[in-house]
Amino acid sequence: LHRQIYERFRLAILHGQLRPGQRVASARALAAQLGLARGTVDAAYAQLAGEGYLEAMGQKGTRVATGVIRLDRPRAAPLPARRAPPAVAAIAAGTPLPLQLGIPALDAFPRKLWSRLGARRIRALGLAQLSYPDPRGNARLREAISSYLLPARGIRCSADQVFITAGYGASLDLACRVLLRAGQRFWLEDPCYPPARRLLEEAGARIVPVPVDEHGMRVEDGIRLAPKAALALVTPSHQAPLGVSLSIARRMKLLAWAQSSGAWIVEDDYDSEFRYTGAPLPALKALDSVGRVLYAGTFSKVLFPGLRLAYLVVPPAQVDAFSRAVGRSASGCPDLTQELVADFMEEGHLSRHIKKMRSLYAQRRITLATALEEAFGDRIRVQLQAGGMHLLARIQSRRRDSQLAASAQRQGLAVQALSQRATGTHAGQALLMGFTNVVSKAQARELAARLRAAVGRA
Amino acid sequence: LHRQIYERFRLAILHGQLRPGQRVASARALAAQLGLARGTVDAAYAQLAGEGYLEAMGQKGTRVATGVIRLDRPRAAPLPARRAPPAVAAIAAGTPLPLQLGIPALDAFPRKLWSRLGARRIRALGLAQLSYPDPRGNARLREAISSYLLPARGIRCSADQVFITAGYGASLDLACRVLLRAGQRFWLEDPCYPPARRLLEEAGARIVPVPVDEHGMRVEDGIRLAPKAALALVTPSHQAPLGVSLSIARRMKLLAWAQSSGAWIVEDDYDSEFRYTGAPLPALKALDSVGRVLYAGTFSKVLFPGLRLAYLVVPPAQVDAFSRAVGRSASGCPDLTQELVADFMEEGHLSRHIKKMRSLYAQRRITLATALEEAFGDRIRVQLQAGGMHLLARIQSRRRDSQLAASAQRQGLAVQALSQRATGTHAGQALLMGFTNVVSKAQARELAARLRAAVGRA
Numbered sequence: 001l002h003r004q005i006y007e008r009f010r011l012a013i014l015h016g017q018l019r020p021g022q023r024v025a026s027a028r029a030l031a032a033q034l035g036l037a038r039g040t041v042d043a044a045y046a047q048l049a050g051e052g053y054l055e056a057m058g059q060k061g062t063r064v065a066t067g068v069i070r071l072d073r074p075r076a077a078p079l080p081a082r083r084a085p086p087a088v089a090a091i092a093a094g095t096p097l098p099l100q101l102g103i104p105a106l107d108a109f110p111r112k113l114w115s116r117l118g119a120r121r122i123r124a125l126g127l128a129q130l131s132y133p134d135p136r137g138n139a140r141l142r143e144a145i146s147s148y149l150l151p152a153r154g155i156r157c158s159a160d161q162v163f164i165t166a167g168y169g170a171s172l173d174l175a176c177r178v179l180l181r182a183g184q185r186f187w188l189e190d191p192c193y194p195p196a197r198r199l200l201e202e203a204g205a206r207i208v209p210v211p212v213d214e215h216g217m218r219v220e221d222g223i224r225l226a227p228k229a230a231l232a233l234v235t236p237s238h239q240a241p242l243g244v245s246l247s248i249a250r251r252m253k254l255l256a257w258a259q260s261s262g263a264w265i266v267e268d269d270y271d272s273e274f275r276y277t278g279a280p281l282p283a284l285k286a287l288d289s290v291g292r293v294l295y296a297g298t299f300s301k302v303l304f305p306g307l308r309l310a311y312l313v314v315p316p317a318q319v320d321a322f323s324r325a326v327g328r329s330a331s332g333c334p335d336l337t338q339e340l341v342a343d344f345m346e347e348g349h350l351s352r353h354i355k356k357m358r359s360l361y362a363q364r365r366i367t368l369a370t371a372l373e374e375a376f377g378d379r380i381r382v383q384l385q386a387g388g389m390h391l392l393a394r395i396q397s398r399r400r401d402s403q404l405a406a407s408a409q410r411q412g413l414a415v416q417a418l419s420q421r422a423t424g425t426h427a428g429q430a431l432l433m434g435f436t437n438v439v440s441k442a443q444a445r446e447l448a449a450r451l452r453a454a455v456g457r458a
Numbered sequence: 459l460h461r462q463i464y465e466r467f468r469l470a471i472l473h474g475q476l477r478p479g480q481r482v483a484s485a486r487a488l489a490a491q492l493g494l495a496r497g498t499v500d501a502a503y504a505q506l507a508g509e510g511y512l513e514a515m516g517q518k519g520t521r522v523a524t525g526v527i528r529l530d531r532p533r534a535a536p537l538p539a540r541r542a543p544p545a546v547a548a549i550a551a552g553t554p555l556p557l558q559l560g561i562p563a564l565d566a567f568p569r570k571l572w573s574r575l576g577a578r579r580i581r582a583l584g585l586a587q588l589s590y591p592d593p594r595g596n597a598r599l600r601e602a603i604s605s606y607l608l609p610a611r612g613i614r615c616s617a618d619q620v621f622i623t624a625g626y627g628a629s630l631d632l633a634c635r636v637l638l639r640a641g642q643r644f645w646l647e648d649p650c651y652p653p654a655r656r657l658l659e660e661a662g663a664r665i666v667p668v669p670v671d672e673h674g675m676r677v678e679d680g681i682r683l684a685p686k687a688a689l690a691l692v693t694p695s696h697q698a699p700l701g702v703s704l705s706i707a708r709r710m711k712l713l714a715w716a717q718s719s720g721a722w723i724v725e726d727d728y729d730s731e732f733r734y735t736g737a738p739l740p741a742l743k744a745l746d747s748v749g750r751v752l753y754a755g756t757f758s759k760v761l762f763p764g765l766r767l768a769y770l771v772v773p774p775a776q777v778d779a780f781s782r783a784v785g786r787s788a789s790g791c792p793d794l795t796q797e798l799v800a801d802f803m804e805e806g807h808l809s810r811h812i813k814k815m816r817s818l819y820a821q822r823r824i825t826l827a828t829a830l831e832e833a834f835g836d837r838i839r840v841q842l843q844a845g846g847m848h849l850l851a852r853i854q855s856r857r858r859d860s861q862l863a864a865s866a867q868r869q870g871l872a873v874q875a876l877s878q879r880a881t882g883t884h885a886g887q888a889l890l891m892g893f894t895n896v897v898s899k900a901q902a903r904e905l906a907a908r909l910r911a912a913v914g915r916a
């Protein structure tokens with residue numbers, strides 16, 4: 001019985017039905033209410049307190065611990081009768097932690113415009129949208145993407161080559177299903193984006209880590225290590241996580257290798273739109289005259305991740321194989337979100353939003369860097385990358401970056417350690433921090449001070 | 459060059475940019491416009507006509523053939539300024555073909571209500587919905603499903619056991635990723651739902667077809683053929699496609715086998731809500747006291763397939779493994795559609811809609827059966843199943859059911875042959891026809907007459 005009470009509380013806390021700091025009934029009151037022995041409730045409370053779910057506050061009673069990590073977002077805010085709730089009411093636990101990587105500026109997303117277009121689109125819901133969607137993606141959205149890619153990324157492709165997926169992971173999974181046979185070698189940048197590594201391993205790839213230096217992936221090392229690899233995954237615009245660009249010489253070498261060996265290159269171009277110094281580099285795909293490059297783009301960074309929409313552009317000769325593959329999996333994305341993004345693009349909102357975010361992120365990047373330098377002085381070296389959504393900070397310390405990151409995480413900062421994304425050691429030690437959601441100088445200073453307190457003195 | 463013109467037209471027709479019946483420029487005019495030799499355009503037109511894309515109409519010129527199968531839906535209807543367009547404008551080529559299987563009655567879906575809830579929900583979009591969604595699914599929706607399953611299907615489960623996916627295929631794929639190792643045996647009903655078979659084969663399963671008779675899957679045959687199979691996929695409520703129910707004796711035998719051998723059972727309960735004679739049968743999962751059954755439900759039949767939402771209920775002991783698996787794939791479904799379905803369920807609309815559809819489908823089923831019997835007389839035996847969304851018709855003919863189905867398909871009827879879903883021959887020959895979108899007696903008679911003309915005389 002005490003186990004049942006324990007479980008009820010634990011789940012209620014983890015799922016946000018009981019909030020951090022919220023008072024709970026006293027053991028005596030709860031026992032009376034449930035018709036149980038006081039000792040049963042006491043035992044449950046003791047276990048909950050022992051595991052950190054509840055905190056005794058002496059005479060003030062018992063409350064939900066304030067540091068509890070929640071599994072779920074809380075229930076959605078109650079629906080407004082007519083108008084959107086004030087933004088402050090919506091800032092809930094589902095929002096990212098401070099300094100989290102890879103999340104666009106949520107406060108700067110044009111929610112009103114989006115909601116207006118969305119409401120209009122859902123009111124226009126036709127019978128056609130009720131039936132199964134095209135598993136390759138919505139025709140209008142594929143068209144809008146192919147039109148966008150030429151001016152934005154230098155890529156010339158037809159809408160037929162564009163496949164809509166539920167996210168970058170789904171794009172990568174699709175590419176593996178069509179092109180990878182189990183046991184084949186797969187070049188992966190070192191350091192890398194760890195979820196991609198896990199996904200490729202699950203797909204049966206034998207990962208070949210290829211070191212990255214200031215010119216991007218060391219293609220010559222890849223050729224030396226695994227000349228017959230079947231695939232290579234690269235992030236040429238801003239290497240994830242180092243932020244360097246793949247040099248033109250390496251790009252040409254990579255393409256020549258793929259052409260001569262018959263390998264496939266997957267280009268992950270996740271946040272290339274955000275570049276702060278110099279003009280954006282064209283995509284690697286823009287140079288791919290022989291059809292060896294698959295281009296993976298996403299709306300998670302230029303719009304928002306909750307949308308769950310990404311895309312993969314495949315070479316013309318692969319269109320049929322990918323069409324069959326998506327037809328077999330018989331899934332596809334909801335037409336509603338696809339139509340909405342197509343509207344957003346066709347009406348020019350996407351380009352405007354990206355332009356705005358580019359200058360906003362340039363500011364926020366400097367704001368965070370400045371605050372870090374003020375807080376740490378000589379002990380920090382902030383590496384501003386030419387683009388992207390996070391910065392690298394190298395902090396003088398006797399402790400490893402993973403230990404520093406763990407300390408920061410205990411203080412609620414979503415800082416990541418560079419070394420944990422690396423297989424080899426050449427990438428060195430650094431902390432990765434997202435700057436996109438640092439909304440003010442005051443917040444930047446507060447975060448820098450918290451980080452300094454967390455990582456301690458040298 | 460003529461190949462390029464040919465491709466342009468072919469794709470434009472397949473993608474709906476050129477509509478069936480639409481006139482195209484004369485070869486002479488097009489040649490002049492493009493600055494090409496007349497012969498080049500003539501060659502392209504000839505090939506297009508030869509393959510059935512274009513039709514010459516003599517002096518009236520050339521037009522897009524009216525029977526062309528389109529790959530894509532046409533572009534969405536233009537957005538209305540404020541109000542929804544009249545329903546008739548929305549009936550486009552994306553709607554299913556007559557007699558198509560597995561599509562709920564699209565005309566009867568409460569689109570206005572849905573749009574109102576959806577517009578309200580999208581206006582309430584909070585910052586939390588912008589970030590990555592919980593890959594296990596929206597907490598409110600999981601809760602709503604677990605509350606729904608007890609009264610509706612006799613299943614007692616916590617929200618934690620419910621995983622939201624992008625469709626039945628995605629549920630099955632998830633189950634395979636967690637539970638199946640390549641090369642393991644997998645019982646599959648014979649006849650079956652062919653996409654499931656393809657998906658399991660791709661996942662590396664060795665399929666063991668287990669015959670189905672009037673009491674459902676012959677569990678004893680499964681045990682004889684592959685006692686050590688790792689998984690079994692069953693459709694106990696209405697076998698797909700035969701429509702029979704798995705008898706209680708076989709259910710107990712199946713569960714006992716799974717318990718003693720350590721196998722997993724995946725219960726595909728796709729349309730069990732629609733039953734016309736007797737009370738709905740509880741799910742197999744309702745009898746699963748030992749946690750060997752994974753229950754796959756979907757919103758494609760009780761709401762609509764374009765929603766792309768389904769769910770998998772896993773045994774408590776498997777919750778952690780499935781949570782890790784969905785965390786790795788890092789995809790998940792858009793929060794917007796999940797919140798909307800949660801609203802729809804919490805406000806009681808789902809139960810009301812199912813109840814309405816149950817009586818509507820009972821009518822439409824009889825309407826189609828009657829029209830078929832009137833048209834074919836003694837030559838047809840219509841098998842009404844106790845539930846589901848399609849009927850079986852056995853037609854006396856010297857031709858095979860696959861030939862009859864092909865003839866019907868050429869006349870635009872989406873009739874399917876039973877034998878094409880079978881591995882063995884015991885299921886016999888029959889045509890499968892969806893009745894859910896047969897909206898009137900007049901339409902039923904027209905379809906029956908078209909079918910009779912298509913399949914010819916005996």
